[in-house]
Amino acid sequence: MKKLTGIFSALLVSYNEDGSINEKGLRQIIRYNIDKMKVDGLYVGGSTGENFMLSTKEKKEIFRIAKDEAKDQVGLIAQVGSVNLHEAIELGKYATELGYDCLSAVTPFYYKFSFAEIKHYYDKIIAETGNNMIVYSIPFLTGVNMGISQFGELYQNPKILGVKFTAGDFYLLERLKKSYPDRLIWAGFDEMMLPAVSLGVDGAIGSTFNVNGIRARQIFNLTKAGKLEEALEIQHVTNDLIEGILANGLYLTIKELLKLEGVDAGFCREPMTAKATEEQLSVAKKLKEKYLS
Numbered sequence: 001m002k003k004l005t006g007i008f009s010a011l012l013v014s015y016n017e018d019g020s021i022n023e024k025g026l027r028q029i030i031r032y033n034i035d036k037m038k039v040d041g042l043y044v045g046g047s048t049g050e051n052f053m054l055s056t057k058e059k060k061e062i063f064r065i066a067k068d069e070a071k072d073q074v075g076l077i078a079q080v081g082s083v084n085l086h087e088a089i090e091l092g093k094y095a096t097e098l099g100y101d102c103l104s105a106v107t108p109f110y111y112k113f114s115f116a117e118i119k120h121y122y123d124k125i126i127a128e129t130g131n132n133m134i135v136y137s138i139p140f141l142t143g144v145n146m147g148i149s150q151f152g153e154l155y156q157n158p159k160i161l162g163v164k165f166t167a168g169d170f171y172l173l174e175r176l177k178k179s180y181p182d183r184l185i186w187a188g189f190d191e192m193m194l195p196a197v198s199l200g201v202d203g204a205i206g207s208t209f210n211v212n213g214i215r216a217r218q219i220f221n222l223t224k225a226g227k228l229e230e231a232l233e234i235q236h237v238t239n240d241l242i243e244g245i246l247a248n249g250l251y252l253t254i255k256e257l258l259k260l261e262g263v264d265a266g267f268c269r270e271p272m273t274a275k276a277t278e279e280q281l282s283v284a285k286k287l288k289e290k291y292l293s
């Protein structure tokens with residue numbers, strides 16, 4: 001198994017204007033992440049891949065292409081979570097057969113599942129696939145908030161390696177690290193990387209690393225080395241960039257930034273706005289000139 005710590009890009013997917021997968025563009029995004037952003041790995045099938053708007057067949061196709069392009073060059077995590085447990089298991093088996101190093105699954109969403117149901121969901125995916133698992137916790141999108149004791153119950157399953165923690169609750173983050181020191185934590189908000197790393201996270205998984213991966217690594221390494229002032233300088237610049245990206249449309253703008261680097265990052269998938277307006281393009285150009293040249 002490849003190392004799963006460090007800087008992992010939440011992989012963007014290139015779509016054609018009709019919403020179909022642009023395989024050539026997807027391969028270019030993967031190459032850019034590995035060759036230029038020098039990431040330690042890829043988180044495939046996450047929010048950033050616009051995954052929750054795709055069919056099972058399309059999700060599998062993305063897992064296949066990503067593994068075929070990345071081979072064993074970097075760590076690969078497959079996000080297989082779905083409100084349809086049968087789909088999550090099918091995807092988990094598929095990604096495991098392809099050789100993904102680990103699975104991840106978003107907490108089941110939309111319905112108000114009980115904690116017992118959530119635990120059953122993870123235990124069943126793990127039992128059916130035999131692979132390791134990273135819990136994907138993103139309460140602001142799923143509405144699922146788990147506390148320290150609930151994580152402890154999930155961690156009774158030894159195949160759960162830890163959590164991708166996309167939240168700003170640093171008290172919970174600190175408590176998790178202290179209570180379960182053998183479990184890993186990946187920071188999920190790129191704009192809060194410094195405080196998360198200072199509290200001891202083991203890795204970070206982010207959308208903006210597709211274009212800002214070098215700075216992300218600097219923040220990670222400097223913070224780990226205790227050089228907080230230097231790390232903060234880079235976090236400030238990073239957050240100016242992220243603020244601009246968020247205000248202009250998150251995935252759409254990162255795709256435009258990639259296109260300005262010669263990567264065919266394509267369109268977004270409807271119902272997200274598929275194509276950037278002239279105004280959004282011009283903002284992306286300014287962001288590129290100011291922060292990525």
Ligand code: HMN
Binds near residue numbers: 043046190206207208
């Ligand atoms: C994924 O599932 O694709 C990512 O792991 C999600 C990641 O945590 C990103 N969150 C979302 O896009 C909702 C962040 O990188 C986020 O985009 C960034 O911090 C800007 O807010």
